[in-house]
Amino acid sequence: MGAPLQYFGEFLTTAIDTAQAGLPTYVERAQYHDVFLDNPVPYDSAFWQGHTTLLPPEAVQQALLDQQRQQRADSLFRPAAKATTTAPTQVEAKPGFRLLSRIRYGISAGAWPLGVPAAGLAVDYAPAGSGFRANGTAQVKAQGLTGWWSGEYLFDITDELAVRVATRHVFRQFSGDGWEAGLSYQRNLRPRHRPVFGRLGLAYTHQAVARSLGTFDNANGSFRVGGTTLKADEISLAVQSVTNAVQPKLGLGLELSRKIELVADLGYLLPLRTRTELQVQEESGFFYRAVRPRSSCPIPR
Known part of the structure; x- marks a missing residue:
């Protein structure tokens, strides 16, 4: 590998222009190619009179010389090197750590268009072959x-390109869970300042939106709905709409620090399929389980 490299350097200046050159706007993310000041001036001998600049102090020079002599003396007693040499290997991070370094996470909040007129909902549900009966109403x-x-x-x-997976929960008078998966692309629009990212995204969305009709006692034992047996002491009912859609997005992101970024996205939903159904769900009992949308009782349109 050769002898260790010893380097000594100084930065010399006699003029700092604070009037014509603007101050750095984002010191935390200064880049290698950023130019803070480019204003060469003639050497000012009067300014540097009495300053030692080009050579290190004598004590430092003597210490470096003693160290070099000691290294040469030690090399005389080392065994002869082999004829074949190998290139120095670089210690690489384990694959697991490299993958973890590529994972980011965050939380977000927003609004969805959900045009609903004022209305009243009512349900009278009695599965065949069971004594369970639910009669509930709700105002929208x-x-x-x-x-x-x-x-x-x-x-x-x-x-710049990432795979994005998210879960979503709807609130206000409607509730429901959903998820989306897709690609996210962002590009720094201000590479020499605090990063501002232009963002593009495309996602596939699955979202359920439900209005509860109440919870009812089940004192008549188990019954089956869509191939699933329900045994809980309480059963809840809700009118639910499930939508599958494609959502293109456009937005901006602002880096607040090296680990925190503030983003704002605007998306447009392109529905692929929507269905309305009655969701029957266990609310108590030793085992808690929900009837998935594919096992719920659909309500004819």
């Missing part, structure tokens, strides 16, 4: 938007 207020919050994970394929 008119609204145009519904709120949601989401937790998401991103896996970086490149510095």
